[in-house]
Amino acid sequence: MVLIVNLVLLGVGLYWCITAVTTMPLWQGISLAGGLLPAVASGVMVLLLIFELLDILKKNKINKEYFVNSFKEVNWQDMIPVAVGLGILVGIKLIGMLLTLTLMLFCWLKFLSGYSVKKSAVVTICVMLFLYGVFKLWLKLPLPQGLLGLI
Amino acid sequence: MENFALLFQGMGIALQPYNILMAIFGGIMGILVGAMPGIGSLLGCALLLPLTFKMNATSAIIMLAAIYYGNMYGGAFSAILLNIPGDSPAIMTALDGYPLTKKGRPGAALFTANMASFFGGTIGILILTFLGTALADIGLMFGPSEMVAVMVLSLSSISYLLGDSPRKGMIATMLGIMLATVGIDNTTGLPRYTFGNISLLSGIQLVPLVIGVFGFSQVMQLFSQKETDTSELKGKRLRLKDAIITKKEAKECAPSIARSGVVGTIVGILPGSGATISAFLCYIMNKKLSKRGEEFGTGIPEGVAASEASNNAAAAGAFAPLLALGIPGSGTAAVLLSGLMMWGLTPGPQLFTEQSDFCWGLISSMYVGNVLCLLIAMLAIPMLVKLISVPSKLISPVVVVLCFIGAFAASNEMTNIYVMLLGGVIGYFMNKYEYPTSPMLLAFVLSPTIEKNLYRSFQVNGGSASLFWTKPITIVLLLVTIALMVAPQIVKRVKGRQKKV
Numbered sequence: 001m002v003l004i005v006n007l008v009l010l011g012v013g014l015y016w017c018i019t020a021v022t023t024m025p026l027w028q029g030i031s032l033a034g035g036l037l038p039a040v041a042s043g044v045m046v047l048l049l050i051f052e053l054l055d056i057l058k059k060n061k062i063n064k065e066y067f068v069n070s071f072k073e074v075n076w077q078d079m080i081p082v083a084v085g086l087g088i089l090v091g092i093k094l095i096g097m098l099l100t101l102t103l104m105l106f107c108w109l110k111f112l113s114g115y116s117v118k119k120s121a122v123v124t125i126c127v128m129l130f131l132y133g134v135f136k137l138w139l140k141l142p143l144p145q146g147l148l149g150l151i
Numbered sequence: 152m153e154n155f156a157l158l159f160q161g162m163g164i165a166l167q168p169y170n171i172l173m174a175i176f177g178g179i180m181g182i183l184v185g186a187m188p189g190i191g192s193l194l195g196c197a198l199l200l201p202l203t204f205k206m207n208a209t210s211a212i213i214m215l216a217a218i219y220y221g222n223m224y225g226g227a228f229s230a231i232l233l234n235i236p237g238d239s240p241a242i243m244t245a246l247d248g249y250p251l252t253k254k255g256r257p258g259a260a261l262f263t264a265n266m267a268s269f270f271g272g273t274i275g276i277l278i279l280t281f282l283g284t285a286l287a288d289i290g291l292m293f294g295p296s297e298m299v300a301v302m303v304l305s306l307s308s309i310s311y312l313l314g315d316s317p318r319k320g321m322i323a324t325m326l327g328i329m330l331a332t333v334g335i336d337n338t339t340g341l342p343r344y345t346f347g348n349i350s351l352l353s354g355i356q357l358v359p360l361v362i363g364v365f366g367f368s369q370v371m372q373l374f375s376q377k378e379t380d381t382s383e384l385k386g387k388r389l390r391l392k393d394a395i396i397t398k399k400e401a402k403e404c405a406p407s408i409a410r411s412g413v414v415g416t417i418v419g420i421l422p423g424s425g426a427t428i429s430a431f432l433c434y435i436m437n438k439k440l441s442k443r444g445e446e447f448g449t450g451i452p453e454g455v456a457a458s459e460a461s462n463n464a465a466a467a468g469a470f471a472p473l474l475a476l477g478i479p480g481s482g483t484a485a486v487l488l489s490g491l492m493m494w495g496l497t498p499g500p501q502l503f504t505e506q507s508d509f510c511w512g513l514i515s516s517m518y519v520g521n522v523l524c525l526l527i528a529m530l531a532i533p534m535l536v537k538l539i540s541v542p543s544k545l546i547s548p549v550v551v552v553l554c555f556i557g558a559f560a561a562s563n564e565m566t567n568i569y570v571m572l573l574g575g576v577i578g579y580f581m582n583k584y585e586y587p588t589s590p591m592l593l594a595f596v597l598s599p600t601i602e603k604n605l606y607r608s609f610q611v612n613g614g615s616a617s618l619f620w621t622k623p624i625t626i627v628l629l630l631v632t633i634a635l636m637v638a639p640q641i642v643k644r645v646k647g648r649q650k651k652v
Contacts, residue, residue: 020343028339030610031338041325078372078375081374082572105549108547131552
């Protein structure tokens with residue numbers, strides 16, 4: 001997986017470098033312009049990543065098996081919070097931030113952490129009341145209300 | 152003497168009831184956050200930064216500073232009781248703290264840790280009181296080229312000192328610079344890497360990025376990890392009277408605390424080193440200098456004192472370059488720097504003269520806060536023992552909720568939430584493949600200032616780069632940077648040759 005991560009980084013670095021060199025001025029008049037710093041930073045990163053990739057290629061035999069093992073190496077369970085995060089994004093658009101987070105907290109405690117309905121509800125209510133008091137009442141944060149806000 | 156007068160003037164600000172309340176709140180939060188394994192001062196400060204939006208700058212920084220050094224107190228609890236450091240600076244504390252617990256003296260270990268934290272922190276604040284203004288005076292001599300050189304030195308040192316691989320540290324640094332270039336370019340006014348998103352015109356916000364890289368990624372890591380075994384804490388009752396160490400032990404600890412306090416502060420001032428490296432260095436130093444050096448690691452209070460005094464001193468020392476030069480020495484200091492900017496302050500040499508009340512109010516509050524943290528840490532021992540037992544399966548979803556609200560609150564924009572989620576995934580893979588995340592954060596914070604000063608350097612010198620090799624301070628700083636990059640390679644090769652021979 002480390003090879004894939006480095007390749008992704010290399011791709012980002014190349015995009016950054018090419019965009020800086022081709023679409024931004026590097027030098028203007030007597031001083032640097034907006035493209036110089038991203039071009040240099042991404043250029044150095046690409047160079048370092050090439051050395052890093054060469055090291056990986058030296059140490060490993062790259063074949064189909066390598067990639068299969070790479071994906072096995074990742075604990076995909078760790079990605080559940082990301083999936084929950086994406087679900088929250090959809091929820092925020094539909095029912096707003098406070099309701100979505102309240103539902104998410106209760107469901108996580110009940111189904112992912114395995115607490116009882118009573119304990120999950122008590123923790124959820126306490127946490128969300130505290131956050132409502134701080135962010136909504138005290139800081140007057142305009143939390144997104146989603147489609148519910150239109151009603 | 153002038154510093155003392157200013158310090159007393161600052162006491163007037165620090166002792167205002169609201170500021171004392173903020174110091175107490177910050178201290179409690181810092182100790183709680185430090186005691187819980189997996190949540191450090193960096194995440195604590197980032198998550199609580201939105202709470203400061205309605206405060207004045209002085210009260211806000213007093214609270215965040217209290218979280219920072221309160222965290223150093225809290226980190227020792229789980230290190231001593233469970234052999235799991237709450238935060239990385241407490242790693243060395245576990246070496247003697249846990250064996251002391253095994254010997255049936257957890258109270259003595261916690262008492263020593265708290266007292267050493269207090270005295271180490273006090274030494275650090277004392278040095279900061281005098282060195283802060285001196286450093287600011289040096290800073291006043293800095294022009295744009297010197298500022299560029301000192302920031303390049305900071306970035307190189309942090310990428311070389313953190314993590315096992317300097318190359319990975321450099322890659323992380325470059326990634327941080329790249330992320331910082333998103334938004335309107337101040338020199339030409341052109342948008343960079345905004346992908347047509349209007350919210351990105353003002354750049355990526357630091358708070359959501361920090362919350363993602365350090366908070367959300369932590370939740371991801373905790374998700375499949377086994378719960379910490381806290382069964383040995385069940386039924387354990389700690390009383391203050393069992394915690395007092397003997398007079399002989401106190402006498403043995405005193406020199407270690409003094410040494411660690413001074414060295415820890417100096418290490419804390421250096422960019423990139425911070426509390427973790429200072430705790431490591433001071434533990435080794437005291438092991439060599441102490442009469443009972445050979446017993447270090449077997450469970451003696453002196454070992455706990457050496458590490459705890461140094462990490463608190465380093466936390467205080469880190470404020471000197473932050474306030475005087477605008478250079479954060481660690482990830483937490485970078486969050487504090489972003490806070491300063493958010494409240495409309497410009498950290499740097501002029502801060503001590505133009506915002507004297509703010510600076511001295513903060514320094515004075517650190518004396519007050521340190522005493523309060525000691526009291527809270529001592530009184531909270533029984534409660535903290537229970538808090539350490541809170542399982543991560545309960546903490547994780549609460550942290551997720553805080554991540555979402557905290558990221559949104561940074562500027563009331565949904566883009567911040569996308570940044571936080573993306574930051575979480577980036578942070579997760581960086582941690583998994585041993586890319587240090589702190590250099591990325593520091594580069595992200597420092598690169599706009601580097602770019603601005605680089606631009607000015609060329610402007611004032613008519614487009615010539617000669618400023619970088621004609622000004623003595625710049626030359627020295629750049630030579631130190633080169634030495635720092637080259638020296639480890641030479642040492643590595645020499646060691647390699649010696650092994651072959």
